[in-house]
Amino acid sequence: MFRGSGQIHSDFRIRSRDGHLDLTDGLQIHLLELPKYAVPSDSRVITDPVEAWQYFFRRANEMTTQEIEQRFNSPAFTEAAEVLDMIQRTPQQRSQYELRLKAQRDDRARLQQARLEGKAEGKAEGIIKALRGVLGIEPTSLDELSLEQLETIASDLQRQIRERGV
Known part of the structure; x- marks a missing residue:
């Protein structure tokens, strides 16, 4: 160019x-x-990332996915090798590959959602415990409140404490 x-x-x-x-x-x-780009011998170790990509683009069609993983030892190159492998598959094999990727992404999303819900639940339990101790309220009356309602009660109590100068 x-x-x-x-x-x-x-x-x-x-x-x-x-x-x-x-x-x-x-x-x-x-x-x-x-x-x-002059492709170096296979025995030479490539440490420069740009040169590694140049080597990959020039030689990937001659290498297996396993050889690419061994040569580069990097998640980025492993993923690139998997994409190349997927491109060479039949439409049915590509469809199965896409379904497997979707399932993996769905699993990660479910796990992330479960973590967020766990954090919110833990926060609510902490607020309930603190309010029970401060107010001497029965446990069942606070258990039925939402996190937003509990946060509102906590904010009101903090405001009242500030106003009293405590």
């Missing part, structure tokens, strides 16, 4: 013409000119 440049990797960003202002730091375009 840039024949006059010997650079293999170009990093583009959106800046003002004078170069003093970045429009955003959230957008970068990395261009790898793979024909300029």
